[in-house]
Amino acid sequence: MFRNLSSQLAAAATGKDEAKKVMNPNLRSDIYTVVDQARVWISGSRGQAGDGVSYGAILSTIQKHFPNIKLGLELVGHAESEVAVIVGGITNMIMEYSMWESMSGGMAMRTWVDGLVAAYGKAAAAGQKKDAIAKGITRGINQNTDVSLMTKEFTARIQIISALKSVSSKIYGNGTDEARQGEAVWSSKFI
Numbered sequence: 001m002f003r004n005l006s007s008q009l010a011a012a013a014t015g016k017d018e019a020k021k022v023m024n025p026n027l028r029s030d031i032y033t034v035v036d037q038a039r040v041w042i043s044g045s046r047g048q049a050g051d052g053v054s055y056g057a058i059l060s061t062i063q064k065h066f067p068n069i070k071l072g073l074e075l076v077g078h079a080e081s082e083v084a085v086i087v088g089g090i091t092n093m094i095m096e097y098s099m100w101e102s103m104s105g106g107m108a109m110r111t112w113v114d115g116l117v118a119a120y121g122k123a124a125a126a127g128q129k130k131d132a133i134a135k136g137i138t139r140g141i142n143q144n145t146d147v148s149l150m151t152k153e154f155t156a157r158i159q160i161i162s163a164l165k166s167v168s169s170k171i172y173g174n175g176t177d178e179a180r181q182g183e184a185v186w187s188s189k190f191i
Helices: 002-014 027-043 056-065 079-100 104-125 128-140 153-171 175-191
Strands: none
Touching: 027 056, 027 079, 027 104, 027 175, 056 079, 079 104, 079 128, 079 153, 104 128, 104 153, 128 153, 153 175
């Protein structure tokens, strides 16, 4: 820990900075691709959450940007776990995009949240694993999202957090325990 800190201080003092990280040029297009694929997948129009195979194309696109995201064998076929991993991965992609393009990242997050809620509505209307999908969405947003990837710009940060805070209340309804928990989680991450 101290060695890393001292090397950072030494690099700052001498003006030698490590090579700056650059945004992957495919990140933006990959985000909108997986958002569209995930909306169709969650709604059950093409494949179905919990079938163990139909999330493969979405997961492989997410893994181009976050290679450590995996779905263990014990979780394959469990709708809640599949949805949580996919939702968390896509949300992380948008968070990383917001580091480079803060306002565009905020708009992408709003698009993602609106699409996610609409896809859940279609799945619930069709009677497909409604509870498991709802739990997977909230777990992916509240637990699988890496907040350290989010932009530091204040306005975009507020936009992203307010979009993510609204997911649970739109799925479960205002005033429910899940909605209050989601609001508390994201309010605490803003500080």
